[in-house]
Amino acid sequence: MRTIKAKNKLGLVFFPAFDWAIHPTHSEREERLLYTQDQVFEEGIEDIAGIRFYNPVMATEKDVSRVHFCVPDVPSRLTQSHLVAAGGAIVALQKVMEKEVDKAFALVRPPGHHAQRIVHGSRGFCTINTEAIMLEKIRQMYGPLRVAIVDTDCHHGDGTQDIYWNDPDTLFISIHQDGRTLYPGSGFVEEFGGPGAYGYNINIPLPPETGDEGYLYVIDNLVLPILAEYKPDLIINSAGQDNHYSDPLTRMNFTAQGYAKLNDKLNPHVAVLEGGYSIEGGLPYVNVGIILALAGLDYSHVVEPDYREERFRQPKEITEYIARLCEVIYTYWKERDRLKEEHYKGLDHFERTRRVYYDTDGILENQAERFKICPHCSGVNTIDSRSDQGAQILAVIIPRDACPDCVDEGYKVYREATSRYSKIYLQDRVNDCFLAK
């Protein structure tokens, strides 16, 4: 065997963006993927038959507007690096859709899973949602797709949750360190989806110190059964690597072996790098482990040099807690239709207000959301958003599956909105048309 051959053809978009940082001493800085690159190169990954490297392309302003409402506009919120990260993910999934490869992994930065629909600034190092921009572009190109996004970043994927909150064709599952102990402080079991998609937003908050055992238990006993029932056309992994035991920002005990096994079990079509800031002791091994697992190669020797099994044995209480948690969530999932009845019976619309804090930029936003509960589609909805920087905007969202009535209503709201807003946006996902005034 002169060259190792991958069992699965794997496409890699490896774009460390060595010339971009949030600012020079920020965790999200130039060398974040430097040591990963060293490890990937030294491991000879580029010579493995069946693994191909692809360059990213730039996502366009329209690709961003398909998902986000940038205030005041797309160019003033983004740097080229954001467009390259999103474009890199698009390339990765496109190669899978075109069957050039079986799977793909986009190692791009900065991350995106904290970016919600409204973008007044950056949150948790994220400005635009890489996976959502990727997925919506791919849906635009290849037609309707039933998709599961499994977010394995240590932080709750609150941005992705917001974007797919009311979308029954996109099952969002986030596995993260319990929001009572970590940013962004959300991601509880009760956050179960909007009226149009109740039960299709699943949060699995794990206690600190959860290790490989607990994590893989969740995959085997909760995530995989749900996926088997949901039967997605595509599985996307938001592959955050900050559950690693050496990560400076979190308190979990996940290892490179754990990450590799997770990808082996989950078997996603595309993985997109999210967070992960143990750039020296964690990322290099975790990324190599994930690459080998996705390619169907032997990852059993990818072990951090400082790993000691005894150090990371999971306490018994945690194991038991996780087993109970999985049971509760699985019951919720099974009962989702009944629970939806209970929640929304007899209503023709649903309203909620919430505050969103942009920690990276120090902006506070107040949102009032209104979802129409429509018997024919997931329902037109609006967001009235006011930031403490003075901007107040109205966003009208016509979902992909909107019925003609909801389309008309969306345009009517957009036309008739009063002038108290600094800007009014219309996102017509049926016709892929995005307006602002």
Next chain:
Amino acid sequence: MIVGLDMGGTNIDAIVLDQGQIIKTVKKPTDRENLFQSIWAVLEELLVGIDKRKISRINLSTTVSTNAIVEKKADPVGMIVQRGPGLPYEFQSCTGEKVFISGYIDHRGQVVKDLDLREIKKAKDLFKEKHIKACAVVTKFSARNPSHEQRIKKLLDKEFPLTTMGHTLSGKLNFPRRVYTAYLNAAVSNTFQNFAGSLKKSLARAGIQAPVYILKADGGTMNLATAHEKPVETILSGPAASLLGLIGMCPTEQDALLLDIGGTTTDIFFLADGVPVFEPLGIEISGYKTLVRAIYSVSIGLGGDSRIRVDNGTIQIGPQREGPPYAFGGPTPTPTDGLIVSGLMKANGETLAKARQGMEVLGRQLGLSPEGMADKVLNAMGDMLKNKVESLLQELNEKPVYTIEELLYGKRIRPQVIHVIGGPAKAVAPLLSRKFNLPCHCPANYQVANAIGAALARITTEITLLADTARGFLSVPELGIYEKIGRSFTLEQAREKALK
């Protein structure tokens, strides 16, 4: 005066250059059974009547190492390999004895786990028992910290003076390639030393004192002493010689496509702003992917003597050659026959008649006249070349980049001119010019391009400088430099240091 000699698979070409003028050339067939004798016979004939004291250097491009590898005559090697965490590479294609040892150095060059000296001792005993002569030692990330390789070499040195250390061959990060490169280096070191020894002796006997340089695959040269240490760098220097010859004969500062059209194959090269394009990591030989720096060249089975067939109404040219062109008594029609019929290549009555006959046989299957067929053949040949070149360019221009600057504004190779050499070069130049819509030149003296290339080659060396400011450490593995630096070490200082 400079002597340039290129040893190819079939022929050895040699020239004497004086102030850029060719003053003598010799061509002789290569005797694969005795490579040294073949070279020596050419040199002896070449230097008859030449004032030996005026020779300033002798540049050789030899296939000594290449042949040993390709013909599987290389020595078995005793390998000591430290894999660390990662893929469990077995390196089955390295013949000899392989010993995998514990210990690990990480990506920043920090020793995470030390050597176990008992394992080295055991390996040494095994090599002795198996009568191994050459050894290779490679550890993961040795380019970042060679201390394990160096310590092992020290332990082996007395019994195994021919021990290659991985980090001395390349500073690039690619562990499997470093293992293969070190293996090949060790495997050919005996063969190359014998050759170099014979050469030195014969030169001394003949009273030639000029220094000898050996051509490398990257188009540079190294002196004999360096070649002793790194014989693997002498592999596949032939294409480099012809490229250098081409550049020497028609220099340019543009992006260019360079073609060497032979009887069986065509070699394709590119220049970016007049400078050769290199293989990104290293050359591949007999399936071994190495870190030997090399000029990028791709050989396709399409030449003047390629066999032409008509299959279901489409023309197939090559990749086989079944003999000389039909016009010269060969068994099948070839592109050369097409060139003769279309008048692009001059030929006398009888040859022309045979060429026409060849085209007629093909043309009958397509309902074409001999002239029509010749046209079609040349068109097909031009299209094949164009398609191949375009796909290579696409691949080269899509090579991975890692910064936004490079992604958005990085160099893309777009040839502005074609330079072509080889037997049918002159005849196909107008065709190429039309197909690629580019000016196409073919230099005179192209027959000895390789030897000229060898003569024009200069000493080159590659270094990899890594400055790790957080750890306060600088390394240049190829030169064995590992020293302390301050945290404020800048890119400018690094550049200055590298050029020293």
